[in-house]
Every structure is written in structure tokens, then in C-alpha cells.
Amino acid sequence: MFTPAKLIRLFVTLGVFALLILLIKPFTGDGNLIDSYPAKPIKFIVPFKPGGGSDRIARVLDKFTEAEFGSAFVFVYKPGGGGHLGLRFLANSKPDGYLLATYNTPDLVLGHMTGIANYNVDDLSILGQVAFDPNVFSTSLDSPFNSMKEFLDEARKQPGKLRLGISQPKGGNHLATLAMLEEQKIDVSVVIFSGGTEMASAVLGKQVDAGIGGLAPFLGSMEQTKFLAVSGANRMSKIPNVPTMTEQGIPMNSGTGRVFLAPAGLETFQVERLKQGLENIFNNEAFQEELRKIGNAPAWMSGDEVTAYLKDFEVKAQQVLEKTGL
Amino acid sequence: MDLLFSGFSDILNPQTLLIMGLAIAGGIVVGTLPGLSSVMAISLMLPIAYAFGPVTGLAMLGAIYTAALYGGANSAILLNTPGTPSSLPTAFDGFPLTRQGKANRALYAALFASVLGGLFGTVVLIVAFEPLANLSLKFGPPEFFWLSCLGLCAVAAISEGQVLRGLLSACLGLLIALIGQDPVSGDVRFTFGIYPLISGVEVIPALLGLFSLSQAMKILEAKGSHIAPYQSEPNLMGTLMVKFRSAWSVLLRSSIVGSIIGILPGAGGAIASIIAYNEARRTSKEPGKFGKGAVEGIIASESANNSQVSSSLVPMMGLGIPGNVNAAVIMGALMSFGIQPGMGLLTNSSDIAYAFMASLVVSNFLLLGIGYYMVKLTARVLLIPSNYLGPAVIALCIVGAYAATYDIYGVWVMFGTGLLGYVMLRVGIPIGPLALGLVLGPIAEKGLAQSLQMAESESSLLSFILSRPISVALILLCAVALFAALYVEKKTRQAEGRKEEIASE
Known part of the structure; x- marks a missing residue:
């Protein structure tokens, strides 16, 4: 067990380390002058x-x-x-x-x-x-759906049978998607992911029938991805042929x-x-x-x-x- | 092939080699120091990489990644303190070897296994990253769930002779892993009003506490003046050569396991080395030696650990989807150089892609050379008297825990888990299973929760799982792993019983 001598040695050594850290901590000026701000790295x-x-x-x-x-x-x-x-x-x-x-x-x-x-x-x-960055709806290239309207029409026919991935729990697109589904009275199985990249690999691997998230995670696999809709006010320059949700007759705007x-x-x-x-x-x-x-x-x-x-x-x-x- | 050769010729110039050599040495140090991670080192070096330009910059980042993942083995072996989750199983056999005065044997075995595994993974990357990236997409949430279950099966193996205590420890780990945000609903659970716990009990501070702090306390209260005797073994290289020759199948299998699991986005090195370790034990002729200083255990863990370095870059280079945080940072660097990783990589920027892959090969050879000389220095840690080493380890724990979270909260996590680890050591409950639960719990939970959401569109959960061949295969592997563990347990108990009988006669 710990003898007193050992404990003392332990605290002395820890003390020396603490002192060393204090010594190397750089002395910082306040630099709060109008002309010189910022005076040090932010x-x-x-x-x-x-x-x-x-x-x-x-x-x-x-x-x-x-x-x-x-x-x-x-x-x-x-x-x-x-x-x-x-x-x-x-x-x-x-x-x-x-x-x-x-x-x-x-x-x-x-x-x-x-x-x-x-x-x-x-x-x-x-x-x-x-x-x-507007959210985009995406699916894999060989998916039967060519637009979000087609996806939603199919979902209406088979309630609960289609899987829709959402890139993040309780985020803006989660809320907007639930609102849209509620408004359209559509029932799909929602699968929640922990980020855009995770959802992108699920979309490409056909773990879900479609997904909503940012465009950036798909930049390396554009040839393998089909974009169903842009959930924004305008089309996006990287995917100019993909219509917005509003163009497809479904009011939704999130990003x-x-x-x-x-x-x-x-x-x-x-x-x-x-x-x-x-x-x-x-x-x-x-x-x-x-x-x-x-x-x-x-x-x-x-x-x-x-x-x-x-x-x-x-x-x-x-x-x-x-x-x-x- | 020509492209690969021109890649090598881009790398093999004195300036790039010098920078890579420094990166390797720095990476080994970062990996060795508990609490400092490869991610931290890579993101810190990003601005410098930008200054060097794409070829040298990326070569430098790859070298740091390779070396830091290897470096984790050093502290695992010498101090029983795995600095990263992926070197966890290395400690299971590495530290017992150190206690036996065979630290050198363990350190060199780790180095050679890392280099060979690393080269294997790099060859996989070079030969087939495009098709393999697409293969990785076949793994969905159910597969990740079963994969982490397979990892958890190792609990039985590492708590041999005290399975009940091992399970208790693993359950405690899984319980701690539940703290924080629910992975799919986003709801906050079990934080007891302590807000930073929303991100869960951070793994790196927790590992520092569980292994390093508790170990430091044990070092301090131990009678001896040093942790372990340190002596050089005569003809060590000859002994290791024989070991590696007889363990070639372990090396190959672990490298394959590491490469496959490394490819899967999100699975990570921890699962790879644990599964490889468990497989090596299961197929060994003397499974009883594992956990008591089997060099094969180190070979399995380290070759799997380093073969996933290169293979974790597969989905990033093939699809632009980074499989782990290291790959994400390297991908960020690629994009900053104006290169979009993914399907167009080989058509648009094949020169840089091949130079980067060639640099990973070179990194492994540099690691062999530089690591060989650094082992001699690293092993000298054992010459430091316990009175100084113990407090130094505690100080490193505090710094590492703070650095990992950039918050004093990480230090409290480290002290809390450290106390827990110390109590567990004292009452004889193994810590390894708890760490496994803590590391694999969140992956298993997310896989299960997402699988359940996916299964809502099917008629039943069972038909959903049975419709996925990879899931079925993984379930079978879990069953094999469990039954093998029980069988091994029974066999060793019988063998011990026989020994006792002989002794009593």
C-alpha cells in the first residue's frame, strides 16, 4: 500500500510538473487596443x-x-x-x-x-x-424512382414499406421532413443516421430507399448517385438538372x-x-x-x-x- | 503499374524522405504517449502539410497516421496503458511479457507485425480500392451490430477462468456506454444533470483512467523499485524469426481481418484488433497461453491494427466517404489541394493518388528502420524507478485527458474511471472486458437501433435479418466464437485438473 514517504514523493513530483506547466504557459498581453486587435492568434x-x-x-x-x-x-x-x-x-x-x-x-x-x-x-x-446549403434527397443510381414525387406516390400506395434515411437526429432536415410527411399524409419507415457521410454510404448501399442530407458527402460518388430533389428555394449549381421540391409540387424548404x-x-x-x-x-x-x-x-x-x-x-x-x- | 512506379519516383527524393522520416519519428512519439491520438497529430500538422504541397504533404500525413497507430503498442506493452482503443488487445499479452522481463521481445514483435500488417493493408488499397469501396457499402446497420457482437465475444476469451467476472465487467462497460445522447432519437440519457456527459463518457480519457491511472497507482504501491526487470535477450532476432515463421498464419489471418474491417466505414481499428486477437486465440494450439504473454497475441493485434490504416482509406479514396476520423482529415487535406476523392480520383488525379499510395508503402519501410532504433530508447522507460515513473504517468494522464476533450471535464472522467479501474484491480475483476463494452457498446447500440428502424418496413425482424446473407454469416461466426471459447475454457480446466492430479500424486 501507499507508505507516507511514497505519498509525499508522489505529491512533490506532481507539484514539480504543475510548476513546469505554469512556467511554460506563455505570458499573454491583453492586446485589447482598437488598432492592434487581434494581437494574437484567435x-x-x-x-x-x-x-x-x-x-x-x-x-x-x-x-x-x-x-x-x-x-x-x-x-x-x-x-x-x-x-x-x-x-x-x-x-x-x-x-x-x-x-x-x-x-x-x-x-x-x-x-x-x-x-x-x-x-x-x-x-x-x-x-x-x-x-x-439546401438539403437534397438522394438515392442509388439503379433505384426505380426518378423524382421525389415518384417516391412519395409509391409511399402513398404502400404505407410504411419504403425507408427514408435522415442524416441527423433532431436537426433541421429531420424536422422539415417530418413536417412534409405529415402534411402529405405519407407513412414511411424513417431511419436516423449520425451524420451526412454515414447516411451517404447507406444511400449508396441501398440500406434505405432514399435519404435527405447535404450534398457534400456525395461529391465523390456523383456517378453512382441519383438526386431526387433539392429541398431549397433554388436549384443547385452542382446538380442543375435536379428540380426543387416546390417545382415538384411539394412545398418544402430546408437547409x-x-x-x-x-x-x-x-x-x-x-x-x-x-x-x-x-x-x-x-x-x-x-x-x-x-x-x-x-x-x-x-x-x-x-x-x-x-x-x-x-x-x-x-x-x-x-x-x-x-x-x-x- | 507505370503510374505506381512514377508514384514511387515522386516520393523517393531526399526532401520527401526526410520529412516522412521526421513524421514517422513524431508519429511514434505521439502514439506512444497515452492520450495523444493520431487524429490530433494529423489535424495539428495540416497547415504544415499545405505548405509542402500535395505529394509531400499527403505523404507526411500518411506517415504520421501509420506511425501513430503503431506507437500505441509501446505504451500498451511497457505500461499496460493502451493509448488508443485499437492497441487494447496488445496490452493483454504485451504487459505480461514485460513483467517477465521480455519487453524487448514484445516491442520488436509489435513493430514487425505492424510493418507486415501495414504493408498488407497498403497492397490491398493499391490493388483494389475501387471495387472494395463498393463492397463496403454492403455493410449496413444490422451488419455493424453483429460485427460488434463478434467483438464482444472476445470477453469470454480475455476473462479466461473467471468468465462470470468478465461478463460483469463487460456489462458495466456497456452500461457506461449508454450515457449520453441516444444515437437515433437524439434524446439525452443518464447524464445526471452533468451536461458534458451528453457526448458520452469519452473513450480516450476513460481508457487513460481505467488502464494508465490505475496502473500508475499500482506501480506506486508495488514493492519493487522498477515496474519490471529489463534485460536484453541473447539472439532475440533469431527467436522472433522462428516465432514469426511459425505464426505466419496468425499474421496473415489478422492482416486479412484488419483489412476487411478497416474498409467498413465507422467500424474502426478497435473492432479489427479485438476480433483478430480472438481469432488467433481460437485457432491456437495453446490458447491457454494467451493473456499470459503469447507473442502470437501481439502479432494478431498489431498486424490487424496497422493493416486497417491503409484499408480505412479505401472508402475515402473510392467513394469520397471517409471511414474514420483519420481518413476524414486526410480527405480534407486532399480537397484543400483541389482533389476530389472518390470515383473520379484515378481519372482526374491519378498521379497524386498513386504517389500517396506509394508513400504508404515507403512509410512502412521507414517505420521498420526508425522504429527499430526507437525501440531501444522506448524500452528504457523500464529503467526509470517506479517512484518517478508513476507520477510521470499520472501527469501524462491528466494532460492527455485534457487534450482529448479540451476541457477539464475529461480530466474528471479520467480520475473517475481511474478510481473504478483501481478498485477493480484490487478486487480482481478484469478491466479489459469493461473497456471492450465501452468501446463497442455505442457501435452495437446504434446498429441495433437503426436495424429496428429499418425492419419496420418488413413483416418481421427475423425475416429482415435472415434476408441479409452477411448478417447471417456474422451470426454464425458469433456462435462459433462463443462455443470455441467455452470449449477452450473446458479444455484448459481439464488440463489444469490433470496437472493438479499429477501434483497430488
Whole structure:
């Protein structure tokens, strides 16, 4: 067992380690001056695992941050709770202007409505949106369906017999799909996946008859995928021949907005600097071109516009949540 | 073939080889240190990879991935602390060998098995990544469920002689794995109001606690001045050569298992090395030696572990669907260089694709050379007196747990599971099964829940499962694994009984 001498030695050694860590912790100036902000690299939270859609967009943005802000971001991955774990960390952090994050709409407000998130949205300040990616319905190339209308007609004939994959539980597309099925009075077997890539391999492997999620995970298998519909206001440039849901006579509009956030309570000059910087990067044609290449649809919205969009969404979503019991 | 040769000629220049060599050495260190993962190392090096350009940059990332997955074996063998879930079974036999003073034997066996397995996986990748990527799609949720069940069958094997305690431990692991968000409904369960638990009990801090912290406490309270005697064995290479020659079938089978499971998106290295380990034990002539220092156990675990490095890149390169987080980060790098992985890869960017695959071959040879010299340094850990080593391991646990979650919460998870592990060690309940439950539980649960959702469109669950041939095959394999474990258990008990009889006479 532990003798006193051993315990003392243990604590002394641990103490030495603690001291060493304190010594190497860099001395940081405050840098909170209007002209010099940002004076040191900004830490950037990706609230998902590395290599996902949000990470790729942030990495594209990061190619331009050095030119705009003087140094590249330092990436921190904090996955969990569909991203809300990382956002909670941001919301509860000290607002010093050196910690930012990326996240998605409408999940930003949806998490609170479904009880997954546990922080105050007002503790976050939205800097802007750089892309809005409509959801797409997809199936494998040899599927008998050629459009979402055909799929839904067949589903109406055989209630519960067709499988529809959804890329993420309690996300925006889950809600929108349930609302659409409810409105069309259609019964399908819904299978929930944990992310766009997982659902993409299920769609290609015919584990489900169709699936709804982002376009990006299919970019490497376009020759093997049939897209049934775009669940957005407009068609997408990568798949110009695929009609929207509305064109097919089924009202549905859902998608993922890629937004950047800071904790609320930053100095006004800091928020202005960050918002302006983000907009400058967005207005660079090279940035938009790179986004398109990785399968995203560049679309600028200011922080206030995003907030207004989310307010509007919240009211509509509340009704759907009550109806579908999600 | 010409493309592959030109790929090699792109890689074999002094600058690229130097960078890859450094990446290998760094990767081994990262893999060895408990808590630092290959994903962390690869994502940290991304900006540097961008600066080197596609060929050298990707070669560097591949080298780190290869070396870090091998490095996990070092800490598993020397300190009984698997830094990654995939080197879990390596500890089962590696640490007993260390206790017997045969650390060198275990370390070199792990290195050679890793390199051979790695080369096997890379050949699979080069020869057939396009058709294999499509094959991987045949695995759906039911198959993942049965695959993790097959992994869980190993509980019987690793808790030999105390199956009941092993099952208790595994159930505890599965129970802990339930904490967090329900995989399909998204509902939050069993978090007891502690919000960070929404993402579940994080595996890396939990493994650090269960194995490393509890081990460090055991090191500190032990009487001896060192963890284990360290001596060099005469003619070690000769002994290992004989071992590898007689265990070639274990090596081949484990590499095949590792390659197949590596291809499946989401299955991961943990299942691969556990199933390979269990298979090696099942087919061994002396299964009783497993868990007590069988070199075959290390060969099985490590060759499976490293053969899935390259094969985990198969769905990413063939379909643009990354099979694990490492592959996702490498895919992100490819896309940043303007290359879209997937079906058009060989037509649009064959030069870079082949250079990358060639670099994985080169990485394995570099790993052999650099690893060979680093083993001598790594083994010196055993020369550090326990009084210093114990606290150092605890400090590394704290740093690793924090780094894995970027939150103090990870450190609490590590301390909590560490205490649990220590109590279990004291009362004699094996920790391995708990770790298996913790790692495989979430995969099994998600597979089951999604299977049930899929089966709603069929007339019955049974007809749904029976309509899937791969599922049926996996169920049969589970049955074989279970019955084999019972048979082995009975045989060893009989053998022991006979020994006792002889002794009493």
C-alpha cells in the first residue's frame, strides 16, 4: 500500500510538473487596443469531429484569415451533443475576442427547442453566415424512382414499406421532413443516421430507399448517385438538372446555414472588426470558388439577418414540433 | 503499374524522405504517449502539410497516421496503458511479457507485425480500392451490430477462468456506454444533470483512467523499485524469426481481418484488433497461453491494427466517404489541394493518388528502420524507478485527458474511471472486458437501433435479418466464437485438473 514517504514523493513530483506547466504557459498581453486587435492568434472551435463539413468550411476560411487578421486560427475540436457541447463552451467563455466558433442554422435554435442544448443563445453573438446549403434527397443510381414525387406516390400506395434515411437526429432536415410527411399524409419507415457521410454510404448501399442530407458527402460518388430533389428555394449549381421540391409540387424548404459566432459581450470595436473581416473574406471571389469546390453554396447573411431568420424559424418550428412530437 | 512506379519516383527524393522520416519519428512519439491520438497529430500538422504541397504533404500525413497507430503498442506493452482503443488487445499479452522481463521481445514483435500488417493493408488499397469501396457499402446497420457482437465475444476469451467476472465487467462497460445522447432519437440519457456527459463518457480519457491511472497507482504501491526487470535477450532476432515463421498464419489471418474491417466505414481499428486477437486465440494450439504473454497475441493485434490504416482509406479514396476520423482529415487535406476523392480520383488525379499510395508503402519501410532504433530508447522507460515513473504517468494522464476533450471535464472522467479501474484491480475483476463494452457498446447500440428502424418496413425482424446473407454469416461466426471459447475454457480446466492430479500424486 501507499507508505507516507511514497505519498509525499508522489505529491512533490506532481507539484514539480504543475510548476513546469505554469512556467511554460506563455505570458499573454491583453492586446485589447482598437488598432492592434487581434494581437494574437484567435482560437477557433469546431464543435464537431475533425474532417466533417463544418471543419472543411472553416479550413477554407482559414486560408484567408492570415491575410485578413494577421494570423491563422488555432483549431480546437469539441464534438458532442450535436455540436451544442462546443457552443456551450463558447457561450460560457470569457468574452475576450480570442475565441470564436462555427455552427449551423437552424440547429442553433432547434437544440434549445428539443432540449439538447443547455446554454443561453443570447450569450452568443452571430458574426455572419458564409454559406447556405439546401438539403437534397438522394438515392442509388439503379433505384426505380426518378423524382421525389415518384417516391412519395409509391409511399402513398404502400404505407410504411419504403425507408427514408435522415442524416441527423433532431436537426433541421429531420424536422422539415417530418413536417412534409405529415402534411402529405405519407407513412414511411424513417431511419436516423449520425451524420451526412454515414447516411451517404447507406444511400449508396441501398440500406434505405432514399435519404435527405447535404450534398457534400456525395461529391465523390456523383456517378453512382441519383438526386431526387433539392429541398431549397433554388436549384443547385452542382446538380442543375435536379428540380426543387416546390417545382415538384411539394412545398418544402430546408437547409443548413454555416454561421460564425463569438461570445456575447465583446467590445464593440472587436465585434465590428470580426464582422467586417468575415465579410471581406466572403467578398473575395477566391473564397467563394473554394467553397463551391467542396460542395457548399456561398450565401452571405449578416449577423442581424441570421438572427431574424432564426426568430422566424423558431415560430414555425414550434408548431411543427407540437404536431410531430419530435 | 507505370503510374505506381512514377508514384514511387515522386516520393523517393531526399526532401520527401526526410520529412516522412521526421513524421514517422513524431508519429511514434505521439502514439506512444497515452492520450495523444493520431487524429490530433494529423489535424495539428495540416497547415504544415499545405505548405509542402500535395505529394509531400499527403505523404507526411500518411506517415504520421501509420506511425501513430503503431506507437500505441509501446505504451500498451511497457505500461499496460493502451493509448488508443485499437492497441487494447496488445496490452493483454504485451504487459505480461514485460513483467517477465521480455519487453524487448514484445516491442520488436509489435513493430514487425505492424510493418507486415501495414504493408498488407497498403497492397490491398493499391490493388483494389475501387471495387472494395463498393463492397463496403454492403455493410449496413444490422451488419455493424453483429460485427460488434463478434467483438464482444472476445470477453469470454480475455476473462479466461473467471468468465462470470468478465461478463460483469463487460456489462458495466456497456452500461457506461449508454450515457449520453441516444444515437437515433437524439434524446439525452443518464447524464445526471452533468451536461458534458451528453457526448458520452469519452473513450480516450476513460481508457487513460481505467488502464494508465490505475496502473500508475499500482506501480506506486508495488514493492519493487522498477515496474519490471529489463534485460536484453541473447539472439532475440533469431527467436522472433522462428516465432514469426511459425505464426505466419496468425499474421496473415489478422492482416486479412484488419483489412476487411478497416474498409467498413465507422467500424474502426478497435473492432479489427479485438476480433483478430480472438481469432488467433481460437485457432491456437495453446490458447491457454494467451493473456499470459503469447507473442502470437501481439502479432494478431498489431498486424490487424496497422493493416486497417491503409484499408480505412479505401472508402475515402473510392467513394469520397471517409471511414474514420483519420481518413476524414486526410480527405480534407486532399480537397484543400483541389482533389476530389472518390470515383473520379484515378481519372482526374491519378498521379497524386498513386504517389500517396506509394508513400504508404515507403512509410512502412521507414517505420521498420526508425522504429527499430526507437525501440531501444522506448524500452528504457523500464529503467526509470517506479517512484518517478508513476507520477510521470499520472501527469501524462491528466494532460492527455485534457487534450482529448479540451476541457477539464475529461480530466474528471479520467480520475473517475481511474478510481473504478483501481478498485477493480484490487478486487480482481478484469478491466479489459469493461473497456471492450465501452468501446463497442455505442457501435452495437446504434446498429441495433437503426436495424429496428429499418425492419419496420418488413413483416418481421427475423425475416429482415435472415434476408441479409452477411448478417447471417456474422451470426454464425458469433456462435462459433462463443462455443470455441467455452470449449477452450473446458479444455484448459481439464488440463489444469490433470496437472493438479499429477501434483497430488
